[in-house]
């Protein structure tokens with residue numbers, strides 16, 4: 001879009017519309033256009049890899065669910081107008097899933113019979129629908145949105161805590177890989193109380209919640225590369241460290257504890273919730289009749305937790321955290337392409353030949369390149385590239401090319417360098 005869209009209130013929504021990442025098709029419902037779709041897939045893939053590393057197993061549950069399932073847990077009536085309720089041609093009551101605790105519990109009941117089937121964490125990455133009162137801020141608070149939701153099943157509370165700690169670490173790693181800082185914050189605790197619920201919050205001035213945290217969350221290496229998922233003591237130590245370092249949203253903020261944090265270490269701002277992890281015990285297993293036989297022959301209802309990541313919300317949240325006046329600045333790990341290739345003069349045969357060759361060589365080397373071969377002025381193309389926000393721009397102009405030189409620009413720092421074609425290629429394929 002040439003003009004800044006007037007119906008968008010926040011910068012990420014504006015930029016996503018202007019750069020052609022999404023288009024709204026109905027209130028809070030978006031089509032993912034090619035550029036936005038690539039980002040969504042990159043984010044999804046990072047989430048998937050970190051879930052897999054943490055030992056969670058991927059599956060796929062449907063979007064449509066039967067109302068009867070939700071009657072078993074009592075949530076069909078409790079959920080309220082956020083749930084989109086549908087009737088099929090036989091008048092059977094259905095719903096578009098806002099989440100999947102009931103369904104996974106029911107499926108698990110079919111498959112797991114004894115303690116030998118535990119512990120197990122299953123996840124899927126699937127569209128959800130919540131008929132939000134006020135869908136706004138584009139994909140950040142949509143009605144249809146993509147979520148990763150994982151569910152853990154354990155024999156006892158100690159096991160459930162360990163499953164929770166694993167997800168905590170997986171989340172720290174997931175967001176770090178995406179190039180953003182998401183601070184875990186104690187969330188209002190669930191039905192069984194305790195300290196086992198955290199929201200992960202990305203700092204951004206347009207965030208919906210007010211947040212408070214200790215500067216340690218900016219300094220310490222929380223994702224600890226050397227920590228492994230079979231190191232129970234290490235995982236517990238990480239959890240204890242997170243728990244004893246102050247962080248809270250406005251809902252859980254505690255003035256007395258905040259006052260104990262040194263003034264120069266207090267960080268306050270606004271934030272966007274990109275993930276939420278939760279231990280809720282036997283709430284669903286007990287109400288839905290999920291039981292397994294324990295090692296001593298007793299019958300137990302597994303202890304459960306659920307772990308959500310807002311995959312589509314993250315696209316907006318990352319832009320909120322990383323942009324400038326000219327457009328988006330993608331962290332390399334989630335960028336739709338690594339390099340934008342631009343010819344300043346699309347009517348210069350030598351430039352086009354050089355660009356075609358560079359495109360072929362980069363692509364052959366596995367580098368993702370967006371080649372702007374539109375019949376547009378060079379300045380227009382550069383403006384588009386800044387807006388789309390790929391990490392690198394490789395710019396080819398007739399004058400430089402005559403001396404064998406091209407320009408390499410870093411979108412993040414704005415730094416430009418004139419290089420030979422060979423050294424530019426080397427830099428981008430390194």
Ligand code: ATP
Pocket residue numbers: 099130132139140141142143144145147273274275276308309310311312313
């Ligand atoms: P919120 O308080 O923002 O409504 P929630 O507590 O309802 O979130 P969960 O049920 O924990 O959210 O869902 C897991 C994740 O899904 C959230 O952390 C968030 O990133 C994402 N999410 C929730 N609602 C939406 C929405 N309407 N649009 C986009 N993403 C959402």
Ligand code: MG
Pocket residue numbers: none
């Ligand atoms: Mg909500």
